[in-house]
Amino acid sequence: MAKALSEILAEDVRAALTAVLGDAARDADPLIRPSDHADFQANGVLPLAKAVKGNPRELAIRVAAALVPAAAQPGSADAGSPAVSTSGVIAAVEVAGPGFLNLTLADAALAGQVAERLGDARLGVSPSTIGQTTVIDYSQPNIAKEMHVGHLRSTVIGDALVRLLEFDGRTVVRQNHLGDWGTQFGMLIQYLVEHPEARPAQAEHSGEVAISWLTALYRDARAEFEADGGFADRARKRVVTLQGGDEESLAAWEEMVAESKRYFEDVYGRLDVRLVDADAVGESFYNPYLADIAADLEQRGIAVRSDGALCVFFDGVKGPDGEPVPLIVQKSDGGFGYAATDLAAIRHRVGTLKADQILYVVDSRQALHFRMVFETARRAGYLPDGVEAVHVQFGSVLGTDGKPFKTRAGQTVRLIELLDGAVDHAVATVAEKNPDLDAEQARAEARVVGIGAVKYADLSTSRTKDYIFDLDRMVSLTGNTSVYLQYAHARIHSILRKLPVGTEPRVHADLALEPAERRLALQLDELGATLATVVAEFEPHRLTTYLYSLAQTFSDFYENCPVVKAPSAEVRENRAALVRLTGDTLKLGLELLGISAPDQL
């Protein structure tokens, strides 16, 4: 696999530092950074000069001399500098400011990187975590309920992380922790039993029909629950019979679960995310283990009875009254809450799924809950030292008024409606840009563009912050949106299609590069480093930033460096190689975010 230029430079500069300073520099970080003043700059001389109490500028001059043979450094020929064996990628070094090293790379080195990545299916990026298993819990919709913007964030971010982690070599186990249990099911089942006509007339129906009747069921059942005390009593009894395994109750419950899954599948299909039925593990799955968890924790003294509830307490977790606030494993009425379920899920994920890492892509409002659950699981040994558990939290979705995102009428926004809105919006733009497309083709293209825009908007802002959901902005399709990247990718394929017959993307390392070509090659080289950060921090927005910047650099190249009409066959092939690699990089990057990149737009 290709080593990135920044890594090669780090090794070279470290070698030069060590040659000049000896062991004092052996573990020093050369602090290689992209630079406005050269291809890269090394900032590592300054702290090192401080450490050895030397003059930073003088030290920088000696390191520069060691990096590049005196011949290339007319100003600082220094016979006393020790020779250093380096990779040879550096063409020139300049000492600037208080002791920065401005590093300019040889054109041939840039070309060499392009050549190496171009021929590789992974574009020269090596997987770093082969053999490790990540369990990732995301999406988490509730049975018999609409999905809304909160689910959108979890689903989109989770799906991107799945793709990114898999690309990094991990085995990824998706877990869609469905809300399929709770007292509200007593009410729903009872209503359904009493009103069989609430079901849709046709057996075969869409996900949209499924959620629409379930939503009506929920609404009507709640209304009757509040209006009719007799029904409320029967609903409460129904909870008990359901938990007792009553067949009629279970059948109704299973029917609702199946209907909901039909709807989820519809939504996931529209969103083009990889969640499937087999990934769904509802809360109810853990029911058989809850009593055992409670008994185990109580018996080992990790949890104690307090006001009848089985509780785990923590240092520094207090309520407004100054009293400690516990994690409640078992309620005083004997029932189990979601803390018990989450603990059982950890056991399952560690014990059965063999997780090395467990991720929870959940709203930041759950931060305290997860802190307590993880801490409890650590104490109980359910979460051993070798297993990492991370609450991959994200901020709330707000409307343009800065308040929680709602419709004008104050309702939560239905996910399907929101996605349809984005696609409808895109249809208009697509039709305007491509008048010759028929309605069906325009619709298909608008789906790719519109859904991509929604996902990109969500993924491109830093995860932990709240974010303002502005459909108009995200589907405006200008500027920093997914369509900019898709457009760059489509232009690339247009170029590749128009190459004269017989022209292949081929690197000619002996050609001098123009500034726009250099910038493009340099940026292409940073894909691996970008992905490494994204995976380490679970921050997909760093990838969107990289891709957007890459597409901007490509636009600059596009304006300044004709490919099809290049001045010579060699230049044409060389540029075609850059274009091809840029296209592949955009395509891969978007794919890892869950966004499609068609060859034509």
Added chain:
RNA sequence: GCCCUCGUAGCUCAGGGGAUAGAGCACCCGCCUCCUAAGCGGGGGGUCGUUGGUUCGAAUCCAACCGGGGGCACCA
């Protein structure tokens, strides 16, 4: 009250020790006989919430304060 989180251009956001703080939107001015103008170039616009501290160097790290949002016993 305690804990978490966020304050960067008119708006939405990047940047999380390194040189003159960036992008998009909006606004103004230019660019299609030329590989897709869903694009490109230029312009105006900032006490990086405040005050201290650490450092050769702070938007970035630390502390305090101010302001927004969130969470804090049997709902998930």
